[in-house]
Amino acid sequence: MKALGKVEEVDVIVVGAGPAGSTAAERAAAAGASVLLIDRKEEVGSPVQCGGFLPEAHELQALMPHADLPATLVEIPERCVLHRTEIQRLYAPSGRSKEFPVDGRVIDRRAFDRHLAYRAISAGAKMFVGTTAAPERGFLRLRGRGSGLLSPRVVVGADGPASALARSLGVSHRMEMGICLELEMAGVEIDAQAAEMYFGTRFAPGGYAWIIPLGEEIANVGVGVRRSYMDEKMTLSALLDRFIMDHPIAGPRLRRGQVMAVMRGTVPAGGMVGPIQGGRILLAGDAAGHVMATSGGGIPLAVVAGSIAGLMAARSLQGEASLNDYPRMIHESFGRELDRSVQMRRLVDLLMKRDHLMDTLFDHIDAEQMKAMQRGSIPGALGRICDALARSG
Ligand SMILES: Cc1cc2nc3c(=O)[nH]c(=O)nc-3n(C[C@H](O)[C@H](O)[C@H](O)COP(=O)(O)OP(=O)(O)OC[C@H]3O[C@@H](n4cnc5c(N)ncnc54)[C@H](O)[C@@H]3O)c2cc1C
Numbered sequence: 001m002k003a004l005g006k007v008e009e010v011d012v013i014v015v016g017a018g019p020a021g022s023t024a025a026e027r028a029a030a031a032g033a034s035v036l037l038i039d040r041k042e043e044v045g046s047p048v049q050c051g052g053f054l055p056e057a058h059e060l061q062a063l064m065p066h067a068d069l070p071a072t073l074v075e076i077p078e079r080c081v082l083h084r085t086e087i088q089r090l091y092a093p094s095g096r097s098k099e100f101p102v103d104g105r106v107i108d109r110r111a112f113d114r115h116l117a118y119r120a121i122s123a124g125a126k127m128f129v130g131t132t133a134a135p136e137r138g139f140l141r142l143r144g145r146g147s148g149l150l151s152p153r154v155v156v157g158a159d160g161p162a163s164a165l166a167r168s169l170g171v172s173h174r175m176e177m178g179i180c181l182e183l184e185m186a187g188v189e190i191d192a193q194a195a196e197m198y199f200g201t202r203f204a205p206g207g208y209a210w211i212i213p214l215g216e217e218i219a220n221v222g223v224g225v226r227r228s229y230m231d232e233k234m235t236l237s238a239l240l241d242r243f244i245m246d247h248p249i250a251g252p253r254l255r256r257g258q259v260m261a262v263m264r265g266t267v268p269a270g271g272m273v274g275p276i277q278g279g280r281i282l283l284a285g286d287a288a289g290h291v292m293a294t295s296g297g298g299i300p301l302a303v304v305a306g307s308i309a310g311l312m313a314a315r316s317l318q319g320e321a322s323l324n325d326y327p328r329m330i331h332e333s334f335g336r337e338l339d340r341s342v343q344m345r346r347l348v349d350l351l352m353k354r355d356h357l358m359d360t361l362f363d364h365i366d367a368e369q370m371k372a373m374q375r376g377s378i379p380g381a382l383g384r385i386c387d388a389l390a391r392s393g
Helices: 019-030 057-063 109-122 164-168 236-246 299-317 323-352 355-364 367-374 380-391
Strands: 012-015 035-038 053-055 081-091 097-107 126-128 131-136 139-144 146-150 154-157 177-186 194-198 208-213 218-225 258-268 281-283
Touching (some): 012 019, 012 299, 019 035, 053 057, 057 097, 081 208, 081 367, 097 367, 109 126, 131 146, 154 164, 154 299, 164 281, 177 236, 218 236, 218 258, 281 299, 299 323, 323 355
Parallel strands (some): 012 035, 012 154, 081 194, 154 281
Antiparallel strands (some): 053 097, 081 097, 139 146, 177 218, 177 258, 208 218
8 A cells, every 4th residue: 555645445444543543453453354544643643632641550450440451551662651650639629639649651642642553553554644534425535645435344433532433423522522721831840749630610610720740840731621611701721821820739830830832632521422333333532432521531441442443343344243242342341430430520510610519529538539539430428429410311
C-alpha cells in the first residue's frame, strides 16, 4: 500500500489512531486480519489533548476487576512516562483536603499514542495519517492522503468524542460532554508527588480543576466543566485564569508559572452510549462514551475496549464469534464500574450546585471511601442512594 493515494480493500478499517484505535488495529492484525488504521491528524498523537494521568496497572486492575488488561497498560516504555505520583488529593470548596495513595504514571500522550500505533504497524496493520473517514450510504468514504469508497467487513469507530461513526449508529451527540482547557505550566510550586483535584462552583462549576505534575516545577493545570453549570457570560479560559490567579490554595503556587502549551478538548461525561455496535460497526473509547464519569479518565477504558473490539473483529472474520457479542463483552469487562461511576457523578451533581453541600460531603466521607467512589465502587448508604437514583432514571 502506498503512503498516498487510492486505498485497497481490507477486512478491517479502524478509524482513529488514539489509544482505542491503535490497540484495536494491533489486536485484529495480530489475530490475522488485514487491517487499515487511519487518522485525520497529520501526526499521530499531536496535538495532545490530554492530562496524561494513568494509574499504575495494579490500580487499574482494582478499577476494572473483570477486565483483561492489555500489556500496553501494564508495561509502558519509560520514554513514554514523564513522571510518577503517589497521592491523589482532593480539595473541597472550603479548601479542606483529603488524600489517599494512588500510584500514578503521567504519560507523554504524543509518545504513547505513537508507541501504540507503531505496535499496530509491527503486528501487520497498514496506516494512513491525514485521512478522514465518513460513513456514506453503507460504505466508508476516505478523503485525504488515503482516498476511496470502501466496504470493509468490520469498521472500528475509535474516532473520539465527536465520533462520526457513532452518529451513523444514531448515537445522539447531545450526549453529555465535559469541556476542558488545560495549560502545561513551568515554574510552578507544586507537590510533585500528588495529582490534585479542586472542586467548587467559583472555579469549576459542574466539574473540577486539576494539577497533574509533570516534574518538580512543571505541571498540567486544567479545568473541566459542563456547559450547563456555567454562567452564560463565563468562558473556560476566564475560569482557568481565575483558578490560577485567585484560588486561595492553588493560586499562590501557580500564578508565577509560565505557559508552555495550551490544550483543549471535550470528554464524554454521561457513560456508555447506546448502541456501541450496529451491523459491522463497533465503537470503542471516547466514541462509545468509555470514560469514567467521576474522573474524566478515558485512556484505560479506551485501551481495554480497543483490545476487545480488535479481537471481536478478527474472530468474527474467522467465523468464531459474532460482532453482536461485542456489547456484552464490553459490559462484562468494565460496564458495571462505568455505570456506577455515572451514578456516582449524578449523585455528586446534586451536591455540586451548592458549595456548602460539597463541603458537607467531604466532611462525612473518609479518604478510603473517596478512593472507592472514584473507582465507581460506592460505600454503604451512598451505594444504596445511587441504586435508587439509577432506578429512577
Ligand atoms: C483536556 C483533556 C485532559 C484529559 N486528561 C486525561 C487524563 O489525564 N487521563 C485520562 O485517562 N484521560 C484523560 N482525558 C481523556 C482521554 O484523553 C480520552 O478518553 C482518550 O484519549 C480516548 O482515547 P480514544 O482513542 O477513544 O480517542 P482519541 O484519543 O480522541 O482518538 C481519536 C482519534 O480519532 C481521530 N479522528 C476523529 N475523527 C476522525 C475521522 N472522521 N476520520 C479519521 N480520524 C478521526 C482523531 O484525530 C483522534 O486521533 C483527557 C481529555 C481531555 C480533553
